[in-house]
Amino acid sequence: MVSSSNSSGSSGMRSAPIVEARTQECLEEMRNMPSDELANVIILIGRTGVGKSALLEYLTNALGHSKSSPNAVTLNFQLERVNLFSKRYYIMDTPGFDTDKEQDVFREIVRGIEAVQPHAKIVGVMLVTRINDNRAEAVDNKLVAFVDKLCGPKYAGQITAVTNFWNVSEPEEKMEFEMRLEERLHQWRAVLGQEMKQYQHGRRYNSFGEDAGECLKWRGDSDDIKAYAKAMVDRHYGGIVPRDPVIVQELFENQPLGKTAAGEFLGIPPPPQSSSGSTSASSPGQTGATTPPPPTSEPEAEEIPRPSASSDRANPSQSRPQMPPEPDRPNLVEDLIKGVFNNVLIPAAQDFLANRALGVMMGGAAGGAAGGFPSHLDPLSSHDHFVARGLPGDLGSRTQYAQARGINLEPGSPAFGDAVRSSIMRERPL
Numbered sequence: 001m002v003s004s005s006n007s008s009g010s011s012g013m014r015s016a017p018i019v020e021a022r023t024q025e026c027l028e029e030m031r032n033m034p035s036d037e038l039a040n041v042i043i044l045i046g047r048t049g050v051g052k053s054a055l056l057e058y059l060t061n062a063l064g065h066s067k068s069s070p071n072a073v074t075l076n077f078q079l080e081r082v083n084l085f086s087k088r089y090y091i092m093d094t095p096g097f098d099t100d101k102e103q104d105v106f107r108e109i110v111r112g113i114e115a116v117q118p119h120a121k122i123v124g125v126m127l128v129t130r131i132n133d134n135r136a137e138a139v140d141n142k143l144v145a146f147v148d149k150l151c152g153p154k155y156a157g158q159i160t161a162v163t164n165f166w167n168v169s170e171p172e173e174k175m176e177f178e179m180r181l182e183e184r185l186h187q188w189r190a191v192l193g194q195e196m197k198q199y200q201h202g203r204r205y206n207s208f209g210e211d212a213g214e215c216l217k218w219r220g221d222s223d224d225i226k227a228y229a230k231a232m233v234d235r236h237y238g239g240i241v242p243r244d245p246v247i248v249q250e251l252f253e254n255q256p257l258g259k260t261a262a263g264e265f266l267g268i269p270p271p272p273q274s275s276s277g278s279t280s281a282s283s284p285g286q287t288g289a290t291t292p293p294p295p296t297s298e299p300e301a302e303e304i305p306r307p308s309a310s311s312d313r314a315n316p317s318q319s320r321p322q323m324p325p326e327p328d329r330p331n332l333v334e335d336l337i338k339g340v341f342n343n344v345l346i347p348a349a350q351d352f353l354a355n356r357a358l359g360v361m362m363g364g365a366a367g368g369a370a371g372g373f374p375s376h377l378d379p380l381s382s383h384d385h386f387v388a389r390g391l392p393g394d395l396g397s398r399t400q401y402a403q404a405r406g407i408n409l410e411p412g413s414p415a416f417g418d419a420v421r422s423s424i425m426r427e428r429p430l
């Protein structure tokens with residue numbers, strides 16, 4: 001186990017002592033947990049300044065992490081704990097994934113994962129971005145592809161795409177952000193998996209846990225924003241039977257970082273080939289950590305019991321079941337990196353804007369995608385039907401659409417979804 005797990009990172013700089021002490025407390029608490037229990041860890045990943053640390057603060061009520069404090073930039077992994085609806089979570093903050101920092105950030109994430117093993121399950125990964133950021137730099141796409149490599153193909157349902165900076169002043173700006181969100185989620189789901197969840201941090205949520213279509217004030221409405229964020233964690237992670245991301249299995253197998261999917265993707269050089277060809281003598285993850293590989297099991301989603309951490313430790317040779325082979329997927333990650341999606345989706349977005357300018361977005365006269373219902377969307381989802389037609393699918397937009405057509409059902413209810421779906425299908429056949 002890492003003995004001073006927050007004292008030095010790839011940057012060689014130190015976190016604020018109080019934040020560091022709390023991280024140590026969290027690690028200590030995990031170590032002291034009953035051997036048949038595992039801590040629930042959620043990792044925040046994203047570029048610098050997108051609000052990862054601010055999200056951690058809102059989720060846990062902790063202070064001292066974000067740019068609103070003197071300890072502006074996160075340099076090492078940091079942990080805070082919170083009890084949400086009688087379940088304890090440990091939220092792990094990580095440094096910003098930026099150009100030329102990618103490998104260092106990956107190493108720090110690995111350091112964090114190794115530090116919590118074998119006492120924890122990585123129940124979730126949150127991919128945090130700013131919605132008010134219209135840059136589409138190579139590193140943004142690389143980030144999504146990196147998360148895919150880190151988590152593997154079966155983890156999509158445990159990834160939450162969090163967008164920040166929803167505080168808008170103009171309705172036009174809100175529409176633009178909503179359109180950008182749809183575009184982004186469309187791209188990401190194509191890469192990470194359709195089960196990926198979403199959360200708009202700074203928007204109002206209704207009692208069904210659905211985006212109610214209203215942007216809140218970052219400071220004035222902070223209590224509401226905090227409550228919605230906490231409820232989201234419970235919704236997304238409270239009732240699941242979690243699996244670990246693929247990196248946990250790879251570290252457990254003593255894969256050197258350059259041999260892990262994420263490490264290979266980021267260009268971390270593989271270790272020199274030994275004469276026997278074995279890599280098992282390499283230190284786990286080559287991060288300099290003293291942690292043994294994480295001897296936790298990787299149950300299929302249906303498998304609830306897992307060997308306890310202590311029994312795993314007692315018999316480290318008892319390896320966990322092999323991960324199932326990756327299903328065949330088109331080269332979406334490579335396409336994403338090459339920017340293919342940008343070429344496809346930006347014209348679609350422009351069409352959408354043009355339609356909106358003509359006042360036809362809700363009118364049904366024009367717009368919409370051609371060529372049938374996209375196979376990656378859910379034909380039973382009214383949200384996906386809107387998206388398939390190039391329209392914002394959030395609940396607020398669907399409610400607006402419904403009201404304009406005299407559909408007076410409870411927004412978000414199944415009956416509402418059915419009525420809205422039928423209506424849009426009639427109006428805009430694909």
Ligand SMILES: Nc1nc2c(ncn2[C@@H]2O[C@H](COP(=O)(O)OP(=O)(O)OP(=O)(O)O)[C@@H](O)[C@H]2O)c(=O)[nH]1
Pocket residue numbers: 046047048049050051052053054055065066067068072073074075094095096097164165166167201202218
């Ligand atoms: N207005 C507004 N401000 C936000 C929002 N989210 C975060 N912030 C603020 O923006 C800043 C974001 O900083 P951090 O949370 O430190 O960003 P980070 O992603 O942790 O950055 P690194 O540690 O450098 O990786 C903080 O001052 C937050 O208070 C948001 O949704 N709206």
Ligand SMILES: [Mg+2]
Pocket residue numbers: 052053054065066067072073074093094095
């Ligand atoms: Mg930070």
